[in-house]
Amino acid sequence: MGKKRVLIIDDDSRNIFAMVNTLKAKSYDCISCLSAEEALRILKEDSSIDVVLIDMMMPEMDGYEAIPLIKAIPSQKSTLVVAVTAQAMAGDKEKCLQAGADAYISKPVDVDKLLQILGGNLNEL
Numbered sequence: 001m002g003k004k005r006v007l008i009i010d011d012d013s014r015n016i017f018a019m020v021n022t023l024k025a026k027s028y029d030c031i032s033c034l035s036a037e038e039a040l041r042i043l044k045e046d047s048s049i050d051v052v053l054i055d056m057m058m059p060e061m062d063g064y065e066a067i068p069l070i071k072a073i074p075s076q077k078s079t080l081v082v083a084v085t086a087q088a089m090a091g092d093k094e095k096c097l098q099a100g101a102d103a104y105i106s107k108p109v110d111v112d113k114l115l116q117i118l119g120g121n122l123n124e125l
Contacts, residue, residue: 004118005048008032009039009066010055010084015107019053022111028118035059036066040073047075051118056085056096067100082117084109 006028008019016032023030031049033039036058043049052070056063063083070076083096086107096104103117 003027003029004050005029005031006051006053006118007039007042007049008053009034009036009058009063010053011035011058012055015055019109022109022114023118026115036061036063036069039066040069043070043073043076043079049076049079051080051082052076053082053084053114054101056083057087063101064095064099067096071100080118080120082114 006023008016008030009032010016011034013034020030020032031042033042036054037060039052039054043052054063054066067081067083070079070081080102081100082103082105083101084105084107085092085096093104105114105117
């Protein structure tokens with residue numbers, strides 16, 4: 001198995017920069033975009049993406065709207081979708097999971113926790 005390919009979706013390029021640097025250091029292959037609309041285009045064309053990290057609070061289309069659309073793309077049905085949110089309030093995790101996210105992580109991102117998720121250790125969270 002080659003490197004895992006991660007698509008990072010965030011409307012703040014600083015967040016993308018930090019995530020890409022962190023994940024590249026752990027030998028993940030990263031691509032990124034600044035909107036859910038762009039992400040949907042990428043995901044429809046590229047079936048080799050293993051994980052989607054999506055910021056839940058974005059202008060135009062937010063993560064809650066985008067996740068069901070990502071899951072509806074036939075080639076992405078089994079893609080791991082991780083909701084990333086700055087709103088670590090009660091009920092947020094449930095709301096993200098109801099939208100179809102496979103996992104949830106709050107900002108600032110705990111790198112060790114993120115790597116656990118990406119490694120498939122969802123039951124340890």
